[in-house]
Amino acid sequence: MKFKQISLLFIVLINLFFLNQTSAQKSNYSELIIKSVDKIEQKVIAWRHDIHQNPELGNREFRTAELVVKHLQSLGIEVKTKVGITGVVGILKGDKPGPVIALRADMDALPVEEVNDLPFASKVKTMYNGKETSVMHACGHDAHVAILMGVAELLSGMKKDLKGTVKFIFQPAEEGSPKGEEGGAALMVKEGVLENPQVDVVFGLHMASQLEVGNLSYRPAGTLAGVGDFKITVKGKPSHGSKPWSSVDPILVASQIVVGLQQIVSRNVNLTENVAVVTVGAINGGNCSNIIPSQVEMLGDVRSFSNEDETFIYSRIRQIAEKTAEAAGATAIVELPYESHYPVTFNNVELTKLMLPSLQKSAEKENVLLVPANTGAEDFSFFAQKAPGLFFFLGGMSKGKDPKTAGPHHTPEFIIDDTSFKLGLIAFCNLVLDYVEMNKK
Numbered sequence: 001m002k003f004k005q006i007s008l009l010f011i012v013l014i015n016l017f018f019l020n021q022t023s024a025q026k027s028n029y030s031e032l033i034i035k036s037v038d039k040i041e042q043k044v045i046a047w048r049h050d051i052h053q054n055p056e057l058g059n060r061e062f063r064t065a066e067l068v069v070k071h072l073q074s075l076g077i078e079v080k081t082k083v084g085i086t087g088v089v090g091i092l093k094g095d096k097p098g099p100v101i102a103l104r105a106d107m108d109a110l111p112v113e114e115v116n117d118l119p120f121a122s123k124v125k126t127m128y129n130g131k132e133t134s135v136m137h138a139c140g141h142d143a144h145v146a147i148l149m150g151v152a153e154l155l156s157g158m159k160k161d162l163k164g165t166v167k168f169i170f171q172p173a174e175e176g177s178p179k180g181e182e183g184g185a186a187l188m189v190k191e192g193v194l195e196n197p198q199v200d201v202v203f204g205l206h207m208a209s210q211l212e213v214g215n216l217s218y219r220p221a222g223t224l225a226g227v228g229d230f231k232i233t234v235k236g237k238p239s240h241g242s243k244p245w246s247s248v249d250p251i252l253v254a255s256q257i258v259v260g261l262q263q264i265v266s267r268n269v270n271l272t273e274n275v276a277v278v279t280v281g282a283i284n285g286g287n288c289s290n291i292i293p294s295q296v297e298m299l300g301d302v303r304s305f306s307n308e309d310e311t312f313i314y315s316r317i318r319q320i321a322e323k324t325a326e327a328a329g330a331t332a333i334v335e336l337p338y339e340s341h342y343p344v345t346f347n348n349v350e351l352t353k354l355m356l357p358s359l360q361k362s363a364e365k366e367n368v369l370l371v372p373a374n375t376g377a378e379d380f381s382f383f384a385q386k387a388p389g390l391f392f393f394l395g396g397m398s399k400g401k402d403p404k405t406a407g408p409h410h411t412p413e414f415i416i417d418d419t420s421f422k423l424g425l426i427a428f429c430n431l432v433l434d435y436v437e438m439n440k441k
Contacts, residue, residue: 029433030361036154037425043153044425045418048146049120055109055135055142057128058173059183061086064107064145068170071149075156077168084188085181090168091197092156098164098436102194102202103428104185104383105141105148106174112136115412129179138414140207140396145170147205147424154429163436165197174379176340185382194386200439201351203431204380204391205424210403211395213420216359216427217369218392220352224345225277225303226310227377228337232257232298232321234285236330241290248329250296251285257298257332258283260320264313269304276313277303277375302336303375305344345381348388355390358434362427376409394427396420 047067056064065086072079072090080089086107113134114122124135137143152168169188177183182190194202211217234254239247258280269276278300285296302317304310318334325332360368371393380391396416397406407413 030430032158033154033426033429033433036157037150037422037429040150040153041422041425044146044150044421047149048143048418048421051142051145052137053120053122055122055124055137056107057111057126057135058108058175058177059085059181060126061107061172065170065172068107068145068149072152072168075153077152077156083191083193084172084185085183086172087188087193088170089193090152090170092152092159092162092166092168094162094164094166094436095160096163098162099200099439100165100167100197101432101435102167102169102199102383102387103148103151103432104169104171104202104204104380105144106171107141107145108173108175109135109137109141110139110175110410112138112410112414113412114138116407116415118415136412136414138411139175139409140209140414140416141174143207143396143416143421143424144205147421147428150421150425151428151432154425155432158433166432167193167199169193169383179339185379189382189386194383199387201348201435202380202383202387202389203428204383204389205394205428206378206391207396207416207420208393209396209409209414209416210406211369211393212397212401212403213395213399213417214363214423215367215369215395216363216392216423217371217395218347218352218356218359218390219371219373220347220349222274222305222344222373223347223391224378224381225275225305225373225375226307226342226344226381227301227303228310228314228341229299229301229339230317230334230336231338232300232335233333234296234298234321234325234330235333236292236294236296236328238294239292241292244292247292249292250294250330251292253325253328253330253332254283254285254296254298256328257321257324260324261300261317264316264320268316269309269313274305274309275303275373275375276305276309278313278317279303299338303377305373307344342377342379343381343385345378345391346384347390348384351388351390354438355431355435358430359392359427361434362430363423390431392427394420394424
C-alpha cells in the first residue's frame with residue numbers, strides 16, 4: 001500500500017472516530033435531557049397551574065413576570081426586566097463559544113370567562129378597556145411560560161458544556177395591548193431584545209388544543225397568516241324610516257360593501273397558491289327602528305400568506321368600499337390597518353430543514369406532522385423578521401379525544417393536558433443543543 005493511500009485511510013479513520021464521538025455525545029445529551037425532564041416535570045406542571053389560576057392581560061403580567069424573574073435569578077441567569085413594559089429576558093452564557101439562540105414564550109391571558117371544572121380554574125376578574133371582564137389563559141400561554149422556565153433550569157444545569165448563549169424571552173401582550181399602548185413582540189424588538197448579544201436564530205412553540213399529546217406539527221415558509229384589521233366608516237344622509245327616498249342609507253351601502261368584500265377571496269385571489277380571508281366582524285350604526293342613521297362603522301380583518309397578496313387585498317378593499325359608496329351617493333373612509341398588523345409568521349426554510357431531525361428525535365418521526373398553513377396569526381412573526389425563525393406546535397389534546405369536540409383556542413372551553421409539557425421541554429432542549437453542535441463559532 002502506498003504512503004498516500006495509508007495517509008488517506010488514516011484521515012478517514014480519524015474522522016470516523018470523531019464522528020462517533022460526536023454521535024455518542026449527542027446520544028448522551030439526549031439521554032440526559034430525558035432523565036432531567038422526568039425530574040422537573042411535576043415542577044413545570046405546578047408552575048402552569050399557578051399561572052393559569054392567576055392570569056393577567058397584556059402589559060399587565062406583573063405577577064407572572066415576577067415569578068419568572070425569581071426563578072431565573074435562582075438559576076444564576078442574567079436577567080433583564082421591563083423589556084417591552086412587562087417582558088423578561090434571561091441570558092444564559094455557556095462556558096464554551098457558540099451561536100446565540102433565542103427561545104420565546106408569551107405570558108398574557110385573554111378576556112374570557114373559564115367554564116372548565118378544574119381545581120386550578122381561573123376566577124379572576126379585572127378591568128379591560130374600561131369594562132370589567134373575566135380573565136382566562138384560553139390559548140396556552142401559561143404552559144408556554146412554565147415550559148420555558150423548565151428549559152431554563154435544564155440548560156443552566158448544562159452550562160459548563162453549553163456552546164454559545166441562550167436568550168429566554170418571556171413576552172407580554174401577544175394577544176394585543178390595551179387601547180393606546182404599544183406592546184408585544186414588536187415593542188420588544190424595537191427595544192433591542194434580539195441585540196447585545198445579537199441573536200442568530202429564534203425558536204418558538206405553541207400549544208395546540210386539537211392536536212393529540214405526543215405530537216408536534218410544523219410547516220416551512222408561511223405557517224401562520226399575516227393579519228391587519230380595518231375600519232370602514234360609511235357616511236350617508238339620515239332620514240325618517242318612512243321616507244327612505246330622502247336619505248342616502250349607509251346601512252344599505254354597508255351591506256353592499258360586505259357582499260363586495262367577500263368576492264375578493266372568491267374571485268380575485270389565486271387560492272391554488274395561497275389562502276386568504278377577509279372578514280367583517282362588526283357593523284355598528286343606528287339606534288332606532290324608524291330612523292335611517294347618518295353613518296355606519298364596520299370592523300374587520302384581512303389574513304394572507306404573502307406581502308404581495310396582502311398589498312393586493314388591501315387595495316381591493318379600498319376600491320370596493322369607496323366606489324360602492326360613491327355609486328350610492330355616500331362616502332366611505334377606509335382605515336387599513338386600523339389598530340394592529342402582524343406580518344406572516346415565516347419559518348425559515350433552511351432552518352426548518354436543518355432542525356427537523358431534532359423535532360423527530362424529540363417525538364419520534366411518525367409523530368412530527370407536516371401541516372397546511374394556518375389562518376391564525378402570531379406576533380412571533382416580528383422576531384422571525386429579524387432572525388431566522390422556527391415556530392412549531394405542541395399537541396395538548398388528551399389521547400383518544402376527538403379534535404372536533406376539543407375546546408378550541410380563545411374559547412371558555414379551551415383545555416390542555418398537563419402530560420404534553422414533557423415533550424415541549426425535550427423539543428426545546430434538543431433544538432438548542434443540536435443547533436449549537438452544528439454551528440460552532
